[in-house]
Amino acid sequence: MEWVVGIVTQTPAWVYLLLAYLVWIGIKARRPGQVSLTRLAIVPALLTAWGLHDLVRLYGIEAATVLPWLGALGLGALLGLWLLRGRAITADRTRGLIHRLADGTVLPLVLVAFALKYTFGVVGAVSPATLEQPFWRPVDLGAYGLFAGIFVGKFLGYLLRYLRAAGPREGPLRT
Secondary structure, three states, X not given: OHHHHHHHHHOOHHHHHHHHHHHHHHHHOOOOEEEEHHHHHHHHHHHHHHHHHHHHHHHOOOHHHHHHHHHHHHHHHHHHHHHXXXXXXXXXXXXXXXXXOOOOOHHXXXXXXXXXXXXXXXXXXXXXXXXXXXXXXXXXHHHHHHHHHHHHHHHHHHHHHHHHOOOOOEEEEOO
């Protein structure tokens, strides 16, 4: 039990703030609403930046680290686009807003992504050699690239629909 207390107390405050923000975003996404593209870009940007930061910090920039992460990011982006399939989205280009339906996938996805990243962070802090083992490095890079990619893909789906909207007026969009 001591080690759990040690892990929790040694976790930087910004990690808890990030968790609170991600939970807040996930809860808000469960209701339909209007949102700007800038706001929609925050979670993909955060998850991508966090993944890239740890990629560089833990593994360095080399083909063996970047390629699995980029592959997982691309796969995740396709999955994110797929999650938006058939969903009606209305763009208001005059106000720069997208009206989106309720999205029940955001909260579970951010919680799983955070839990994985936190777990790998703890493992890296407690036993850095573990992440250097042939199995764990690609799992770490792949899992986080996948989750960042899902949010990147969802953002791209919203962006494409926004850009397809006719002029500055409102127009319903569907894939």
